[in-house]
Each structure stands twice: as C-alpha cells, then as structure tokens.
Amino acid sequence: MAVELWSGLGGVGLFAAPGLGLTELLPTVRRLPLARRLAYGYLLGMTGVAGTLYALSHLFGVPLRRPAVLTVVALPTVAGLTLFLVRRHRRSRIHRIRGTARRHGVNNAALRAWVRRAGGPLPLLAAAVAAAVGLGVVAQTASNPLTDWDGRMTWCAQALYIRHEGTVDPAVMRDKRWFITHPQYPLLLPVAQVAALEAFAGAPDSHLFRPLYAAFLPVLLLLVYDGARSRAGKNAAALAALSAALVPFFAYGEGSASSSYSDLPLACFFGGAVVLLWRPGRRRSDALAAGVLLAAAVLTKNEGAPLAVLVLALAFWSPIRSHLRQGGRRPGSAAGELARFGAAAAPALLALALLLCWRSGIPNRQDENYFGRLDWSANWPGAVGQVAVFGPVLVARMFSWRDWSAFWWMAPAVLLAGTRALRLPANRRCLIAAAGPPAIGWAAYSVHLDPAYLAQVTWDRFLLQAAVPLLIALAAALNEVLAGTLGSFAGLRPRRKRRAGPEGTERSG
Amino acid sequence: MRRPLRTWLQWPALGLFCFFLAAALPPALGRAFIHLGEVSLHAREDPLAARARCLGAAFVGAVEEIRHELGPDEDYLLVEGGDPRAGGALWVRYELAPRRAVFLGKLGDLPPPRRLRGILAANLHHVVVAYGPGRPPVLFERYRFMAALERRLGR
Numbered sequence: 117m118a119v120e121l122w123s124g125l126g127g128v129g130l131f132a133a134p135g136l137g138l139t140e141l142l143p144t145v146r147r148l149p150l151a152r153r154l155a156y157g158y159l160l161g162m163t164g165v166a167g168t169l170y171a172l173s174h175l176f177g178v179p180l181r182r183p184a185v186l187t188v189v190a191l192p193t194v195a196g197l198t199l200f201l202v203r204r205h206r207r208s209r210i211h212r213i214r215g216t217a218r219r220h221g222v223n224n225a226a227l228r229a230w231v232r233r234a235g236g237p238l239p240l241l242a243a244a245v246a247a248a249v250g251l252g253v254v255a256q257t258a259s260n261p262l263t264d265w266d267g268r269m270t271w272c273a274q275a276l277y278i279r280h281e282g283t284v285d286p287a288v289m290r291d292k293r294w295f296i297t298h299p300q301y302p303l304l305l306p307v308a309q310v311a312a313l314e315a316f317a318g319a320p321d322s323h324l325f326r327p328l329y330a331a332f333l334p335v336l337l338l339l340v341y342d343g344a345r346s347r348a349g350k351n352a353a354a355l356a357a358l359s360a361a362l363v364p365f366f367a368y369g370e371g372s373a374s375s376s377y378s379d380l381p382l383a384c385f386f387g388g389a390v391v392l393l394w395r396p397g398r399r400r401s402d403a404l405a406a407g408v409l410l411a412a413a414v415l416t417k418n419e420g421a422p423l424a425v426l427v428l429a430l431a432f433w434s435p436i437r438s439h440l441r442q443g444g445r446r447p448g449s450a451a452g453e454l455a456r457f458g459a460a461a462a463p464a465l466l467a468l469a470l471l472l473c474w475r476s477g478i479p480n481r482q483d484e485n486y487f488g489r490l491d492w493s494a495n496w497p498g499a500v501g502q503v504a505v506f507g508p509v510l511v512a513r514m515f516s517w518r519d520w521s522a523f524w525w526m527a528p529a530v531l532l533a534g535t536r537a538l539r540l541p542a543n544r545r546c547l548i549a550a551a552g553p554p555a556i557g558w559a560a561y562s563v564h565l566d567p568a569y570l571a572q573v574t575w576d577r578f579l580l581q582a583a584v585p586l587l588i589a590l591a592a593a594l595n596e597v598l599a600g601t602l603g604s605f606a607g608l609r610p611r612r613k614r615r616a617g618p619e620g621t622e623r624s625g
Numbered sequence: 626m627r628r629p630l631r632t633w634l635q636w637p638a639l640g641l642f643c644f645f646l647a648a649a650l651p652p653a654l655g656r657a658f659i660h661l662g663e664v665s666l667h668a669r670e671d672p673l674a675a676r677a678r679c680l681g682a683a684f685v686g687a688v689e690e691i692r693h694e695l696g697p698d699e700d701y702l703l704v705e706g707g708d709p710r711a712g713g714a715l716w717v718r719y720e721l722a723p724r725r726a727v728f729l730g731k732l733g734d735l736p737p738p739r740r741l742r743g744i745l746a747a748n749l750h751h752v753v754v755a756y757g758p759g760r761p762p763v764l765f766e767r768y769r770f771m772a773a774l775e776r777r778l779g780r
Binding site for chain 2: 118120121245248249251252253255256258259260261263265268269272273276277279280281287288293294295297319320321322323355358359361362363364367368521522523525526529530532533534594596597598600601602
C-alpha cells in the first residue's frame with residue numbers, strides 16, 4: 117500500500133511538473149502564488165501530457181509505453197525549468213545592478229508577505245480545513261482499490277485495454293463483437309491513467325492511478341478561490357471554497373474525487389476555462405490557456421464539446437457584438453478580440469477534430485445513444501411532460517443529506533439574498549455557465565426511456581460539473597450578504613464596480 | 626425608509642450559511658481523519674489483500690482462479706447470471722481485463738443451444754457466469770456450459 121501511495125503521489129507529480137513548466141509561458145498564471153499556479157499547472161499538464169499521447173498514439177501509431185510517456189513529460193518540464201532559471205538569473209542581475217540584492221532578515225519579510233498574500237486568518241483557516249479534507253481523500257484512494265460503478269464499467273476498463281495493447285485504438289474497441297461499454301467515450305483520463313501506470317511500472321491490479329482523480333478536488337477548490345477572489349474579496353472567496361470542500365458529494369460521492377469518474381476532471385477543465393477567459397486584463401495568453409482547458413474538456417467527456425461552445429459564446433458574444441455595433445470604429449480592438457477568440461477556440465476545435473477522427477474507426481455499442489433518440493418533433497413534449505417523472509428525483513437528490521448536507525438549503529437563499537451582486541455582467545455570466553451542465557442533463561432526461569433512473573444516477577454529477585462557476589457566483593452573493601449583515605462591525609463593504617473592463621468585469625483589487 | 630426585501634433575506638441567508646458550515650464541518654473532518662488513519666492501518670497490505678478486503682475474499686479468490694485458468698491472453702464468453710442492474714458482468718469483465726469478453730446476455734434469456742452455437746465465436750473455449758457484487762463468478766468449459774444449457778432448455 118505504501119508503494120501505491122508514493123507511486124500515486126508520483127503520478128500526480130508526473131502531470132504537475134510539466135504543467136508548471138507550461139505555466140512559465142503564461143504571464144498571469146506565472147505570477148500567481150504557488151498553490152493556485154499548481155492548480156492550473158496540474159490541469160495544463162494533464163492536458164499536455166495525456167492529450168499529446170492521445171494524438172501521437174492515434175495519428176502516428178506511437179506506442180503508449182514508458183519511453184513515449186517520459187519524453188512527453190520531460191519536454192515541457194525541462195523547457196519550463198530552463199525558462200524559470202533564465203528569468204531568475206535576469207532578475208538577480210537587475211537586482212545586483214540596482215544594488216537591491218537581498219540581505220539578512222529577508223526570510224522574515226518573505227514570511228510576512230506570504231501570510232499577507234494568503235489573505236489573513238479566514239482564508240488560512242479555510243485552506244487548512246480544505247487541506248485536511250483533500251488529504252483524507254488522497255488517503256482513501258491510496259488505501260483502497262477501485263469499487264465505483266462507472267470507473268469499473270467504463271473509464272478504468274478502457275485504460276486496462278489501452279495499456280495492454282499500447283494504443284488508443286485497441287482491437288477490443290474496433291471490433292464490435294467484443295463487450296465494451298461506451299467505446300466512443302473520450303479517453304483523456306484513461307490515457308492519463310496509462311501514463312501514470314507506465315511511468316511507475318504499476319501492476320495491472322494496481323490502484324496507483326486513483327490519487328490522480330483525488331488531486332482534482334484541491335484543484336477545484338483553488339479554481340473557485342482564484343475565480344471568486346477578484347469579484348467577491350478574499351473572505352467570501354475562501355468561504356465559497358470552504359463550502360465546496362465540505363460538500364460530501366464532492367469528496368466521496370459516486371463521481372467525486374474518491375471515484376474514477378471523469379465528472380470532477382470535467383468540472384475543473386470547464387471551470388478553469390471560465391476563470392481564465394473572464395480574468396480581468398483580457399490577455400491573449402489567458403485565452404490560449406483557456407482554449408487548452410476547453411480542449412481537455414472535449415477529450416474528457418461527451419458533455420465537454422457543448423460546454424466548450426457555451427463558454428466561448430458567453431465569453432465572446434458580448435464584446436464581438438459591441439464591436440459590430442460600433443461599426444468597426446475601433447478596428448484594433450476588434451482584431452484583438454478576434455485574436456483572443458481564435459486563441460481560445462483553436463485548441464478546442466483541434467481536440468474535437470481528433471475526437472471525431474478517433475471515433476470514426478470505432479463502432480458504437482453498449483451506449484445510451486442520446487443523439488440517435490433526438491427527434492424534436494417526437495420528443496418536444498417529453499421536455500415538459502417527463503418533468504413530472506424526473507423532477508421529484510432531482511429535488512430528492514439535491515436534498516440528500518448524505519451527499520449534499522445542507523448545501524442546497526443554503527445556496528439558493530444566499531443567491532437570492534445577494535441578487536444585487538449577481539447583476540454584474542461577469543457574475544451573471546457565471547450563473548449562465550453554471551446552468552450549462554444541468555441543462556445538458558435535463559435534455560438527456562427528456563429523451564431517455566427511464567428518466568427517473570437516469571436522473572437518480574447522474575443529476576449530482578451534472579451539478580458537480582457546474583461547481584466552479586456556481587461557487588464563484590455564490591461567493592459574489594455571499595460577499596453581498598456579509599456586507600449587508602456583518603459589514604458594519606466587520607469592516608466589510610459590498611464590492612462595486614470601480615473601473616469597468618470591456619465587458620463590465622471588475623478590475624482585481 | 627423601506628428596506629428592500631433582499632436586505633431582510635440577508636440575515637436568514639447568513640443563518641443558513643452558518644448552519645451549513647456547522648452541519649458539514651464535523652463529519653467532513655471526521656471522515657478525513659478516519660481515512661488518514663487507514664493509511665497506517667493498511668500500510669503493509671498488497672493489492673490482492675486490499676481487493677479481498679473491499680470486494681470480498683470469495684469473489685477475489687474466484688477471480689484469481691479464473692485468471693489462472695484463462696492465462697494472460699485468452700478471451701472468453703461472458704454471461705450475466707444475476708440482476709443486470711447490479712453490474713455483476715461489468716465487475717467481472719473489469720477484473721478479468723485486458724482479456725476480452727463476448728457478452729452473451731442474461732442467463733435466463735439465452736436462446737436455445739442450437740441457435741446459440743450458430744452465433745458463438747469458434748475460438749472461445751470458456752464461459753464465465755457472473756452473479757452480482759460480492760458473489761463469486763463461475764468458470765465453465767464451453768462444451769460443459771452448452772451441455773448444461775441443453776439439459777435445461779432442450780436442444
């Protein structure tokens with residue numbers, strides 16, 4: 117078990133190290149504190165390594181074996197380390213020239229600066245609780261083998277077949293007589309699993325890949341904190357992240373960090389793209405990083421492609437429309453927006469092309485085939501009529517104390533009480549983005565033959581996919597509530613727009 | 626001066642938020658510490674022992690025997706002997722992967738042996754019957770399985 121634990125943590129490092137290398141290329145992410153930078157690094161590393169292996173295996177027949185894995189990991193890691201060292205060397209030269217070299221006592225100053233940057237006692241306390249919950253989940257995954265439903269039915273079974281044949285196109289998928297469920301599901305996470313197992317020479321029975329999934333929980337919490345901080349302040353952002361850490365479903369539900377489903381990774385890729393695209397400053401490098409995360413979403417689950425379209429539409433519809441309304445009076449700005457759109461959309465389109473190309477060789481079977489059932493003329497009454505069947509199930513799932521504790525007692529009340537904050541365009545867009553995954557679930561229930569059963573086993577996971585934008589909106593509303601109630605004696609003020617960005621996004625404080 | 630409804634809602638909303646924290650914090654931390662304790666408890670366990678602890682010794686024992694019988698590369702025929710919604714065939718397929726399976730369906734719904742012979746792949750010599758979570762799967766030689774089916778359903 118100790119071997120599983122250390123190899124599992126090594127597996128997390130296998131993606132975090134190249135991811136940190138990739139963050140060296142992104143000015144805004146590079147300047148973040150280490151924890152938040154690691155969160156983006158893990159997502160970018162997972163996308164870079166597993167996505168590259170996916171493409172290399174399918175398009176060029178590169179075997180998914182240790183040499184390929186280590187090469188793909190080493191390239192961005194070494195490049196990032198080199199960039200880091202060059203930048204550090206330059207900085208120290210500038211310090212020497214200006215005569216501001218660090219002297220004795222700098223450690224204390226650095227510690228004080230670190231505590232200040234951590235945001236004070238409340239964020240630190242929230243971070244401590246979240247760390248304890250996260251460590252508990254990692255411990256659970258390292259101590260126990262896989263026992264969840266979809267992990268064994270689809271994701272990890274696929275990983276075993278891929279690893280055995282060393283390709284993302286194994287015969288078991290291409291030949292339709294073999295029994296395999298959801299053979300056309302995207303394979304980013306199974307490929308990541310194979311990479312970790314190959315790198316650490318894991319036995320076929322090894323569960324060393326499980327911490328890879330557990331690591332997505334702290335990533336989700338850090339994304340919520342990072343996204344909410346500029347809109348709601350450090351305290352409300354920390355409380356929103358703490359809420360996510362305390363929801364039992366996020367840590368231990370069927371589809372959570374302690375399972376091997378792709379829903380939590382999808383929530384992180386989707387949420388990470390939302391945060392990066394709506395970051396103040398509207399940099400092209402942020403848009404490119406968001407596009408990479410959208411590409412990962414496309415390669416993670418079927419829902420990824422429609423969610424990528426939703427994020428791109430929400431991020432670019434408003435600025436492009438306003439430029440069109442101005443009649444091209446500011447052509448430079450319009451070109452900038454278009455370039456950002458291109459940077460965000462191109463990786464997602466490439467991923468979609470790869471997915472479609474890979475799927476074309478795999479006959480579908482053992483699958484719900486929702487698109488085959490979509491016949492608007494026959495199904496439109498279902499979208500309304502079936503609500504009576506699956507609606508009560510949705511409510512029952514959300515108020516399940518075991519899975520959600522009192523989260524759905526609290527969240528609607530806070531959102532309602534903080535509606536003024538939600539009128540800001542950026543927060544409103546967060547709410548719309550959060551509605552995306554549940555809307556996909558709703559559409560599936562409307563055409564499914566047994567909607568109550570499907571809702572019973574999937575609704576929580578659609579809510580999980582929406583977690584990052586939902587919790588950012590919750591943080592904004594919570595800040596309004598805190599300012600309206602405790603503000604007078606806690607020194608809190610509702611955060612208002614000080615200087616509106618191009619889309620009314622608040623400049624970070 | 627009239628205060629908008631929203632400001633009256635803020636105190637109950639704050640109360641509910643505090644209630645959520647108070648209700649969710651102790652079990653979340655408690656569960657985390659239990660799992661952290663598990664690390665030292667199971668530190669010397671190998672993957673086989675961990676599987677036996679979590680999936681049942683009888684189930685894991687039967688799976689190990691079937692793996693040994695089939696060898697590393699032999700593919701097989703799979704039959705669901707229990708309730709399909711319990712996932713028995715799926716779990717057995719996962720445990721036996723990367724050996725490939727041809728799924729014949731539910732034991733009670735199998736066609737008569739003569740028709741079944743016509744659709745079976747010639748090179749698969751073993752049939753595995755899964756019965757559901759925790760219940761050990763059973764391995765048959767294919768001809769024995771067909772003979773038993775004939776006895777039950779006739780030709």
